[in-house]
Amino acid sequence: MKKNKALLVPFVLWAAIFIVVPLMLIVWYGVTVEESIPYTEIVLEDGTAAFELTDGTVTAERPQKRTVVSLANFRRMLEPTYLKLLLRSLKIAVITTLICLLLGYPVALILSGKDFRRPGLWLMLIILPMWMNFLLRTYSWMSILENSGILNSWISSLREMFPAFDEFLTQMGVGKKIIFLYNEKAVILGMVYNYLSFMIMPIYTVIEKIDRSLLEAAADLGASPRKSFLRVTLPYSLPGVLEGVTMVFVPAVTTFVISQLMGGGKVPLIGDIIQNQFGKSSDWHFGSTLSLLVMVVVLAFMGTLNRIDKEEEPVKEVRIL
């Protein structure tokens, strides 16, 4: 046992240096602001320049800014501008998660079906794009969707080939170039594409492990395939669903790359603002405060999910119809 504990030391050190300390730094930055010290420039009797502070002290050095504990950033965080950004981030994350769930669950269900041949190959095809660089994948989407992109050029070729189609689109009020990018929908598309496999994998893993004899038992006791799904498969797959939801929702709330690329800066999310604070605005204090806010939101979300997962009363039947 003691030997095993020794094996933990590297991890504990790693956690301390790379998790605990940075977290404490963020908290420290979050609750402090930089404040300039008021002073007046004076000229001493010997002709040298000096600086007099408000309390009468005189120094030869120009006073630097000082760091003081303040909740000013928390007040600033609660301004409508930032709350709106947070709400938009949450909204987009929720929509992304729901779409991933609606698309991913049936895929996981079909792949784990007993009649499905070679599920490994299909899982591979789902995971394979994830091995490519995240930015590359997103840029590919942009080149497909942009105004002079692949999709638009295909549509215009189709319009040339089939005048009826062209007329139909014109009547529907669709312009010559369809604007796909730089709106919320594009951001959501980017997120769904990037996070979908994180939804499929945990659900597939759970459903695939369900003992076939349980489904046979349900059928034996008179459950039609639909009832058998609602009463056995769905309740059983809930842990996988919760895991998938977490794995999609958390990165979706905090992302900034997708919104910058697919949204073209027109759909800023809370992640973008935070990134801004550490970059352009160079206000690490406010950036940290916003990070803390997002962290609290994520923790609250995960806490709620955990509570659903550990419900005392077992799920008897999931009623969705």
Place this chain on the structure above:
Amino acid sequence: MDNVILSIRDVRVVFQDDGFTALGGVSLDIGENEFVTLLGPSGCGKTTLLRCIGGFEKPTSGEILYKGQNIIPLPPYKRAINTVFQRYALFPHLNVAQNVAFGPDLRGEDKKKTAGEVSRMLALVGLAGFEKRKIASLSGGQQQRVAIARALINKPDVLLLDEPLGALDLKLRREMQLELKRIQRESGITFIFVTHDQEEALTMSDRIAVMRAGEILQLGTPEDIYNEPQNAFVADFIGDSDILSGTMIRDGLVHFLGCDFRCVDSGFGENAEVDIVLRPEDVKLKPIDDPVAGVPQGVVESLLFKGVHYEMKVRVGESVLLVHSTHARSVGTPVKLTVAPEDIQVMHKSDCSTDVLKKHADRAK
């Protein structure tokens, strides 16, 4: 037979992936409130036959008539047949009462009435008061009884049981055998029971179908199967036995172990090669100085105390016979062996004779 509830007609199952014939044309009629056991070694097709009746396996050809109607096209959930699965297949996310109520709930029966039924069923299987328990907190025996209650509450006409006692220890298994027999008698339900345990089959069944390699070798009452096995395989599979090669000299006279024996069998023709089955308790040992003449002589090779009786191995020439007796004879004692004519079971040679005889001959080494 009167009151046939289930009629299996020439059911054949050939697995598509490997062309393996799991059932090679099995026919069997099962009567109302009968306790029929499908008995055989693993891989003999007994579970496949049960799964065909339950609807989990589709026969390649043949018919399964339930009250005269062919049920093969029906999915499991449309059959008035319930199954107790080999590893119970209880729903771990539901408690005991919810498991038992699964069937009635699906049919949308009144909750209050169902709750009463659940309690009654749990009492029937000896689990009164277990309603709120979690499945994971139950022992194997308790889980097995929940599985039975969950099937019985649906009042099926036919209950299929797939080696349900396999995971239990010997004492619990004996108790559950009696319990199941009682439930079957009291409920009036037809039981089709699958096992590889011949003792279990003999204790519980009205009739036993002994299966081997996808075929029913013999169908009969436990007494028939035990006393009149039709071939060496059945004789060997059911109970302890001595199986020997012999010659039927003429009706009523058979030659084995180098001696002639009077027997009650006839119709084999003259000088026909046959298999002989002796049950160990039917072989009597006499002192070597006993006046009886014309019987084999042997030497006791081993002696084991088995509780009710002693088990001895007696060497007669090249053969070694298993003998059960309440009277112990020490190792090395020379003895004479006698068998009453009605205790000699003469059987035609069959395709499994060679294997069984070889197995018995190996015992002599």
